[in-house]
Amino acid sequence: MRSFLLLLLVISTTTLHGQTYKFDFGNGPVAKGYGQVLPEMVYTAERGFGFLEGKQPEAINSGRNELKGDLIASDAPFFFTVDVPEGNYDVKVILGDREGTSSTTIRVENRRLMLEKTDTKEGKQKEEMFSVHVRYPEIAGTDKKVRLKSRELDYFHWDHQLTIEFNGDAPKVAAVEITPNTTAPTVFLAGNSTVVDQANEPWAAWGQMFPVFFKPGKVVIANHAESGETLKAFMGAGRLENVLSLMKPGDYLFIEFAHNDQKPGGSHVEPFTTYQEMIREYAAAAKAKGGIPVLVTSMHRRRFDENGKIINTLDDYPEAMRQLAKEDGIALIDLNAISKVLYEAWGVEASKKAFVHFPAGTFEGQREDFADNTHFSTYGAYQLARCVVEGLKQTDLKLKKYLKKGIPSYNSENPPAFEDFYWPLSPKVSVIKPDGN
Template identity: 85%
Template structure:
């Protein structure tokens, strides 16, 4: 019976893969071919879309064009979610248009950054597009599922929906159009808490910042990393199998592990033997699917010596990955080397801004100081993502052609100031440190 129900799910999902979803936000006339979205429409499973719990946005109607003449705005973040099949999608939005200026930042699923701060003048609008990956815990073509950790059961990126977070000083949206993208290459990310889409403030990782640097429609970032994972655990939980079930020729697999793999226990691997063997296993699996592996050396932890130089707590693991890449002719992004330069450029005190260092009371329910030297603040995660982008530019990978043209070069020796970084806080906060160290 279970296999029969799973078959029905797969067949129904396949039938829907070509479907587009068009939503006209506001209480005015509804554009042809669009579904109307009113502020009062909380998510309903029967309907298949709606707003999540939180402060309700308001409708604004200016008249005129049915699609752009009405909209929904708010003075606080709001979440809109849609039931969609697993896969890649291009999302087009029309922002702004109210009688007052608007400012909108867009994230999806677990705070995955898609559209940076977008300002519109009163009555003016902007069109934006981004590409997003939606995944299911069910592994396509099998009766297996990814073995999720208990905390993951509440994560947006494991439900059967696409959840869009409209944030900023005055988020304002007139329409949303979601269309399947079956042709663009997918970049799958395999890693731990330094890569994962962290679900809650104030934690962040470079993988959730990565999508915003790529041209929409040309490539899709699929971050399958999870906190606390190792090469062995990632495979054992069927996360690698899930990635491979979706991989097509020309897709990429970025591999970044070391922080947890070096620790004693059942997942421990030795740098120049079992660590390299496991990486080669991942590489071979990706290549068997026609995928392109990319190795990313793990960034340093924040630990300085008395002279303000970074202490290498990752021992020989980064060097083992470098040597493997050289021996096997695999593309390498040396994030480990760039992070050393970056941290030392910040120095002992300024580098705290890049990590989760916050005094007690900064966030709701935070009774103790945060002093985490492994996990990043949103500012730090963004700078690490810029390092990865810069490392990508130095490779021969075709993927670098899909980077946005207006991205300036990044020099880890001269990082931008924390005071110039903009990140409107998401409503979801956790005082629990992510797995891994």
């Protein structure tokens, strides 16, 4: 009770200055200004924070320092969630163990990659920071909500909370501090299943890997993409309106659609007419808010001819976007062109590692083989994100100045091997293919 009351005091006294949430993990003495988090504190609405159900982590206490001397550790992934208002946040974490080693990977919300494998030597600790976008289905300034699909109702990124996944070989966390960031530009992503934060293993998309390449505190990635969406459906569900309600001058809107827009039906658009018209509508809406539109041509599907060359299944849609970008002076990242080089470099067999190709029994409940040539594995999604980063470097956008220093150039003709990619699996698995193809 004492720690809970202390946390209420911490939150209430900082509300006037923009809520800051400060958590001291472990069962030792509580650092001044922090609320204590014990292993058994499962989330409740009354408390407003806590661990999600699963294997309970354990407390480790060296007794050497109030904030850093005690911590929470586990030999399995664990999730910590906090009720927070909609917006952007900088999250600082203290990782490591004063009496041991640690290895932690951090993802947020729907497996959005924030911190890659971070190791600490015995007795050492590290402070790391990442920036997170938290979104609500309620559209700010209106009485409307985004029209969610049934499967989205259980997604972490619509639940009025910030959920942090601590994963890795030996995750150890001493403290978490969550501070609003109201000044950094936001990069909003609008797209389909090839962009979205896929909620479950083994599915992934480039948008959920994108944040890890940017300097924390300097820019925030807000992935509003959703599986199965088209330009028309994204707008009709209120997703674009939701983005615009949050957009401020200097923010960005990345637009990547084509896979589903080309199909027959009520959302179909023709490449050089209605497709271009709708993209212009998106771009104009962003500009009206002081935002900067960025066009991303859709990557190829995995389809090879008898000579090992990629077959274009997207018709004229990528070319229509290229021409529009040139005519209207809008920044373009030609992911379509880069992906062709990348897939052909992999070849027919190796490219399967980049897509959801897994034999039956690889994942719990998987009774049939996965052989999906549109949706990516985590390895493939990460490589596509690297391609988008490389494309960003070729633009004149100020955004590229916020990329982390030291990111090596990405050679799509010689991509990193699958065997060198590290991704500790999240607990949530789905055998259901995402919408779209």
